[in-house]
Amino acid sequence: MNDQSPQKPNWGLTPEELATHKTIFAPDLLEGQRFLITGGSKGMGKAMAFLCARLGAKVMICGRREELLQETQSQAKELIGADIRYRAMSVRDEDQVDALLDETFEEFDGLDTLVNNAGGQYPQNAIDFTRKGWKSVLDLNLNAPWWLMQGAAQRWRDRGAPGHVVSNVAHVERGMPQAAHTCAARAGVIYLSRTVATEWGPLGIRVNCVAPGAIATEGLSDYPPEATQRFNNVNPMFRMGDSWDVAEGVVYLSAPSGDFITGEVLTIDGGMRMWGTVWPAGVPEKFQTY
Ligand SMILES: CCC/C=C/C(=O)SCCNC(=O)CCNC(=O)[C@H](O)C(C)(C)COP(=O)([O-])OP(=O)([O-])OC[C@H]1O[C@@H](n2cnc3c(N)ncnc32)[C@H](O)[C@@H]1OP(=O)([O-])[O-]
Numbered sequence: 001m002n003d004q005s006p007q008k009p010n011w012g013l014t015p016e017e018l019a020t021h022k023t024i025f026a027p028d029l030l031e032g033q034r035f036l037i038t039g040g041s042k043g044m045g046k047a048m049a050f051l052c053a054r055l056g057a058k059v060m061i062c063g064r065r066e067e068l069l070q071e072t073q074s075q076a077k078e079l080i081g082a083d084i085r086y087r088a089m090s091v092r093d094e095d096q097v098d099a100l101l102d103e104t105f106e107e108f109d110g111l112d113t114l115v116n117n118a119g120g121q122y123p124q125n126a127i128d129f130t131r132k133g134w135k136s137v138l139d140l141n142l143n144a145p146w147w148l149m150q151g152a153a154q155r156w157r158d159r160g161a162p163g164h165v166v167s168n169v170a171h172v173e174r175g176m177p178q179a180a181h182t183c184a185a186r187a188g189v190i191y192l193s194r195t196v197a198t199e200w201g202p203l204g205i206r207v208n209c210v211a212p213g214a215i216a217t218e219g220l221s222d223y224p225p226e227a228t229q230r231f232n233n234v235n236p237m238f239r240m241g242d243s244w245d246v247a248e249g250v251v252y253l254s255a256p257s258g259d260f261i262t263g264e265v266l267t268i269d270g271g272m273r274m275w276g277t278v279w280p281a282g283v284p285e286k287f288q289t290y
């Protein structure tokens with residue numbers, strides 16, 4: 001994904017930066033805590049994995065490509081001395097989701113935080129979506145996080161040892177032109193989270209979301225350069241966030257700092273919810289008004 005061509009910049013923080021980036025959190029904040037982070041082999045999920053491991057947590061990650069997972073595992077070992085576990089799988093496959101949860105609970109003898117981070121979509125005008133494309137994006141960004149959070153909650157209830165969920169969604173308050181499929185899915189996750197935050201409150205399970213705006217990660221290489229070159233101009237701070245901004249938000253909600261927070265959406269978007277629109281396929285002429 002790290003395409004070096006001038007048209008496609010090399011987005012995201014390097015492993016060395018993830019290993020040394022300053023953090024506001026105490027070094028032993030997550031000592032003994034167990035995290036499952038989906039999509040931890042690059043981008044924001046990798047930053048979350050490094051940060052949690054640096055703070056003392058045991059971390060399991062997953063992703064489709066084993067080589068990226070392996071690379072993340074060895075970088076974490078070499079740079080921060082952490083033993084990150086991984087499973088190569090797709091969260092779009094229900095059986096593989098169950099196997100991932102079983103392996104994680106067994107390996108760690110329980111789980112403290114599930115981070116639903118794996119996700120994504122392709123940019124297209126909604127009028128042209130195929131049914132197959134719609135279902136693929138809904139499977140990845142709505143069904144998979146639901147299977148994961150429900151499966152984790154059942155195991156927490158049955159073991160009498162609760163944990164927490166943080167789902168990485170997106171800023172969707174004003175819709176997301178050229179990404180209506182993901183917008184629908186993420187809105188679904190937000191309202192699922194708000195609903196089960198009430199149902200699962202008595203079980204001791206907290207359920208929250210983080211909602212990033214434009215964040216410079218390797219994932220942006222999947223978008224056309226004519227779209228990504230304006231991603232620094234889609235919020236009133238006139239810059240993109242980085243994966244560390246989101247990783248620290250996830251830790252804030254998972255650690256004791258989040259003990260009285262549930263059903264919440266922590267927006268990390270440099271103000272994009274008030275001003276700015278991503279237009280991931282490029283701004284249509286009619287909308288080129290500023
Ligand atoms: C919003 C801005 C900020 C956000 C940034 C990020 O999220 S960064 C993170 C960025 N990282 C990611 O997003 C990574 C995760 N994303 C993904 O894996 C894919 O976007 C996916 C969810 C569609 C799965 O894809 P897959 O191939 O495994 O799935 P599949 O075989 O099940 O169905 C494929 C069907 O979907 C359709 N279709 C697909 N592409 C296009 C397109 N460009 N054009 C048009 N249509 C497209 C097409 O119908 C196709 O069927 P066909 O014609 O092949 O019979």
Ligand SMILES: NC(=O)C1=CN([C@@H]2O[C@H](COP(=O)(O)OP(=O)(O)OC[C@H]3O[C@@H](n4cnc5c(N)ncnc54)[C@H](OP(=O)(O)O)[C@@H]3O)[C@@H](O)[C@H]2O)C=CC1
Binds near residue numbers: 089215218
């Ligand atoms: N970057 C941004 O500006 C924004 C991103 N987001 C969302 O935040 C989340 C993280 O984004 P970002 O870090 O940029 O993305 P990246 O594309 O950089 O990383 C995505 C991670 O998810 C994994 N993944 C993708 N599909 C699957 C799958 N089916 N099963 C298992 N793992 C999978 C990838 O590994 P592999 O490909 O090997 O499976 C990778 O580890 C995503 O949900 C994204 O849509 C939301 C708003 C803005």
